[in-house]
Amino acid sequence: MKIYSAPLQGFTEAVWRNIHSRIFGGIDAYFTPFIRYEHNEIRSKDIRDVERKNNTVQYLVPQIIAATPQEMHPLIALLENEGYTEIDINMGCSFPLQARKKHGAGILPHPAMVAELLSALNDYPSMRFSVKMRLGWADKAEWRALLPILNDTPLTHITMHPRLGCEQYRQPADVEEFAAFAAECRHPLVYNGDILTLHDIEQCEARFPTLHGIMIGRGLLANPALGLEYKQGKALSAKELCDRTQAMHDAMYQAMAPRLQGNTQLLGKLKPYWEYLLPDMEKRYRKAIVKSNTVEKYMQAVNNALANY
Numbered sequence: 001m002k003i004y005s006a007p008l009q010g011f012t013e014a015v016w017r018n019i020h021s022r023i024f025g026g027i028d029a030y031f032t033p034f035i036r037y038e039h040n041e042i043r044s045k046d047i048r049d050v051e052r053k054n055n056t057v058q059y060l061v062p063q064i065i066a067a068t069p070q071e072m073h074p075l076i077a078l079l080e081n082e083g084y085t086e087i088d089i090n091m092g093c094s095f096p097l098q099a100r101k102k103h104g105a106g107i108l109p110h111p112a113m114v115a116e117l118l119s120a121l122n123d124y125p126s127m128r129f130s131v132k133m134r135l136g137w138a139d140k141a142e143w144r145a146l147l148p149i150l151n152d153t154p155l156t157h158i159t160m161h162p163r164l165g166c167e168q169y170r171q172p173a174d175v176e177e178f179a180a181f182a183a184e185c186r187h188p189l190v191y192n193g194d195i196l197t198l199h200d201i202e203q204c205e206a207r208f209p210t211l212h213g214i215m216i217g218r219g220l221l222a223n224p225a226l227g228l229e230y231k232q233g234k235a236l237s238a239k240e241l242c243d244r245t246q247a248m249h250d251a252m253y254q255a256m257a258p259r260l261q262g263n264t265q266l267l268g269k270l271k272p273y274w275e276y277l278l279p280d281m282e283k284r285y286r287k288a289i290v291k292s293n294t295v296e297k298y299m300q301a302v303n304n305a306l307a308n309y
C-alpha cells in the first residue's frame, strides 16, 4: 500500500517536503497544497512552490483547485510547462472562502459542474489526473450522483476523506460511508482522514485490503516518522524520533531564516508546526515554545522540549 503525504496549506510547502523526505522519508508521493487561478493570475508564491528548481522530493504531485475549465486551464498549462505529468484535483477543500466559489468541496453538490470540469481533462491526453474529495458538501449521499461521472473519467486514483465539507473537521471521519464508496468506486482508492499512528494504518489496511494507499496529513505533522514506521513495520524509538525531529526542525530553520525577516515572520512560520508536532509532549514544554517571542527564546524552548521528550 502506498503512503502519501497530504496537502496542508501553510505546512507542507516545499521547505517542509524537501526536508521531510531527506530526514524521515517513507512517503511514496507528496501532494502540494492547492494552487489556484484568481484575478487572472496565479500567485507567485504558489508558482514558486511547484517550480521544479525548488523541489527535491522524488515524487511530487501538484494539486489544483478550480470550479470551471476556464480557471483550470492556466493551472494545467503552468504545470505542463514545469514538466509535471500528474496533477491532483481538489474537490475536498472546506475553507468557506473557496467553497463559496464552488471550489473544492463546494463543487460536490453540482454534478453538472463536476462533469464539465472533468470532461475538460480530455484536452490533456498526456497528463494523468487524480481527484481528492469528501463525501459531499452538506449531505453524505452527494457522492452517489458524482461517482458515475468519476468512474467514467480516466483517473489514476481517487482520494476520499470521508467527511462533509460543511462539517470541516467537527465530526469523526465516517468509515462506514467510505466503505460504501469503496464498494462502487472503479478507480484505485486512497483513504484519508484521522490516521495518527502505525496501528491506525495497519487497521485501515486490514479493514480495506484492496486499498491503493493511505494519505496522511495532520498525523504526519504530529509524527513525521509515520510513513517510515509503516515501511519498516515498527515504530521509531523516542530517542530516534527526537533526534530526527531536531534535525528536521533545525534544517527548516536554516532554510527559512534567510528568507523570512525578523522574529515575527520566522516565528509565525515555525510555531504553528508545534500545534501538531509530538502530541504527547509534556504541556509545559509546548507552552514555552508557543509563548516565546524571540527567535533565541524559541530555539531554546525547542531544544529544551526535545531534550526532555
Ligand SMILES: Cc1cc2nc3c(=O)[nH]c(=O)nc-3n(C[C@H](O)[C@H](O)[C@H](O)COP(=O)(O)O)c2cc1C
Pocket: 006, 007, 008, 009, 010, 032, 033, 034, 063, 090, 092, 093, 132, 161, 192, 193, 194, 195, 215, 216, 217, 218, 219
Ligand atoms: C491547515 C490545513 C490545510 C489544508 N490544505 C489542504 C489543501 O491545500 N488541499 C487539500 O486537498 N486538502 C487540504 N487540507 C485537508 C488535508 O489534506 C486532509 O484531507 C485532512 O486534514 C484530513 O486528513 P488528516 O486527518 O490525515 O489530516 C488541509 C487541512 C488542514 C488542516
